[in-house]
Amino acid sequence: MIIQLVVWPDDRACDRSWLMDQVPGASGIIVMLSDTHTAFSLYSHKAAGPNLRVISTMSVGYEHIDLSAISQRGVKLGYTPDVLTDAVADLSLMLALMVGRNGAETMSLVRNGEWPNSPWSPFGFCGPQLSASPVSPTRTMGFIGFGRIAQATLKRLIPLGVTHCIYYANPSSPPKPSLDAELMTKYGLNSVKRVDLDELAKDSDVVFVLAPGGEQTKHLVNADFLGKMKKTAVLVNTSRGTLVDSEALATALHQGVIWGAGLDVVEGEPQVTADHPLVKEPRCVILPHIGSATLETRLGMATLAAKNLLGGIFEEAMPAELNLKSRT
Amino acid sequence: MIIQLVVWPDDRACDRSWLMDQVPGASGIIVMLSDTHTAFSLYSHKAAGPNLRVISTMSVGYEHIDLSAISQRGVKLGYTPDVLTDAVADLSLMLALMVGRNGAETMSLVRNGEWPNSPWSPFGFCGPQLSASPVSPTRTMGFIGFGRIAQATLKRLIPLGVTHCIYYANPSSPPKPSLDAELMTKYGLNSVKRVDLDELAKDSDVVFVLAPGGEQTKHLVNADFLGKMKKTAVLVNTSRGTLVDSEALATALHQGVIWGAGLDVVEGEPQVTADHPLVKEPRCVILPHIGSATLETRLGMATLAAKNLLGGIFEEAMPAELNLKSRT
Missing domain, CATH: 3.40.50.720 (NAD(P)-binding Rossmann-like Domain)
Structure with missing residues (x-):
């Protein structure tokens, strides 16, 4: 099994046009709290398509994700509680x-x-x-x-x-x-x-x-x-x-x-x-929303987000999956 | 017994000329860490005179006081440890x-x-x-x-x-x-x-x-x-x-x-x-040396400094007297 990894190269939220070019066919996507438009475009434009199995957000909050929309599509959601x-x-x-x-x-x-x-x-x-x-x-x-x-x-x-x-x-x-x-x-x-x-x-x-x-x-x-x-x-x-x-x-x-x-x-x-x-x-x-901004914690969040993504793609257990049925 | 209280009216270290006018004949003086010249002038100009019994500093440190000079004159020193x-x-x-x-x-x-x-x-x-x-x-x-x-x-x-x-x-x-x-x-x-x-x-x-x-x-x-x-x-x-x-x-x-x-x-x-x-x-x-700068602590230091002063003037126990013999 080969995973093709596509990474936005800059140290800021990705451009929408870049996302729309890259996302079709994706099995999983890692998003940040700052990517409000990412979750939106995923659903509303169906840009990712039917392959999408998991969205993994590198955050403890998930108010930037349309929970009912992704639940209806059967897409799983990973998040990063506790570590921060x-x-x-x-x-x-x-x-x-x-x-x-x-x-x-x-x-x-x-x-x-x-x-x-x-x-x-x-x-x-x-x-x-x-x-x-x-x-x-x-x-x-x-x-x-x-x-x-x-x-x-x-x-x-x-x-x-x-x-x-x-x-x-x-x-x-x-x-x-x-x-x-x-x-x-x-x-x-x-x-x-x-x-x-x-x-x-x-x-x-x-x-x-x-x-x-x-x-x-x-x-x-x-x-x-x-x-x-x-x-x-x-x-x-x-x-x-x-x-x-x-x-x-x-x-x-x-x-x-x-x-x-x-x-x-x-x-x-x-x-x-x-x-x-x-x-x-x-x-x-x-302060400019730096609650979780330490090297150790962001590394922990990134690691957990990656594990959630892999779990979702391979239909194995995700270390921190949000129970969408109880929320929507 | 009447105590005559002379207080510098401004919210800053006192002027040297004001001090030299007021201090002759004083039995006790309260000083701050900022009053480096106060302790110096007391000794070197003998401005206070032989009535002086006690110097009470509203600080835990006493590097602004000439310990051996006041010790020789038999002047006691009060300070404010612990409270800060x-x-x-x-x-x-x-x-x-x-x-x-x-x-x-x-x-x-x-x-x-x-x-x-x-x-x-x-x-x-x-x-x-x-x-x-x-x-x-x-x-x-x-x-x-x-x-x-x-x-x-x-x-x-x-x-x-x-x-x-x-x-x-x-x-x-x-x-x-x-x-x-x-x-x-x-x-x-x-x-x-x-x-x-x-x-x-x-x-x-x-x-x-x-x-x-x-x-x-x-x-x-x-x-x-x-x-x-x-x-x-x-x-x-x-x-x-x-x-x-x-x-x-x-x-x-x-x-x-x-x-x-x-x-x-x-x-x-x-x-x-x-x-x-x-x-x-x-x-x-x-930060501009605000270690002890809270309302509660400065009130505690001021109260202790006042008690030290009164103890020294009336030759009663001072709550926090520095043992000058062991230091000089």
């Missing part, structure tokens, strides 16, 4: 730290050569401390979505003296009191509790947004939610931009309703220009 | 994460409006992952200096899957094999080991510089040390700028000898201008 959990949890922790420590403002100050003219003062550059302290002995971490990445983030926060964990989960999912109790004991927390959005907003020192994107979760963090948060609270979004209402957040930051925000994702990305209201806020740290 | 341990450990962790994740480059890219023109690519913005991963299952953290802040930093790295801890300590300090064994067991590490600088440079994935400043530790991290480090290694300095040879580090970064560096302190600070060779390196994250 640690990389995204690392970044979530990093953003929570950076926002409290005025990372954007202080780093720019040095880059711009303003350090020599920035007098030291007892409370200069000071923000809320993420670690517990005698002044703030309780630290409550709130999570919107409490899956693998959220729990890996919680684990990283334990040595900082976190005392309480609250989370909001999909209302249709059953409560898991035994998991809550298990985490509480394992980490020596005062409480681990599923709450509604109101309580989450009111009680959290940091809110981590770590839920799937899509219509169901759109703008869960809106003006109403932000208005209920503490003035010293920090918002971190490392999941999907659609969960946070950008305009409401920019207004909340501008008016000092919350302390600051750390975003790896922004609604409408990558069309986020220098005049975007969030980019102009000094207490908003924005 | 967590804040500096938080920042050390944050810098280690930021360097691996290209924090400086990616944040600037978004601020400059370049996100829309930055194509996603499988290995774009990727650096070495701080967390352990199937690709890099062992993670070795190296510490130059292994006191309270270093140990608090180590504790924060445990949930990221750290496996080995090595450290270099002052050669005149006795080995502490039982502490090493205790930490190893407590954190489930494969090893905790005191090593020489050569081994530290060669084996560490991250080197944290957390030792006191001064002549004894000057340029411990020099071209020779950097040359022995791994190509993927990260250097973090959150103690004193003098420990790292800035020129050697800039060269190492420029030539790709190590992956990157995160610095909260730079030799000669705050005279670090935009044309400083380290500021120009894209893989160098520099």
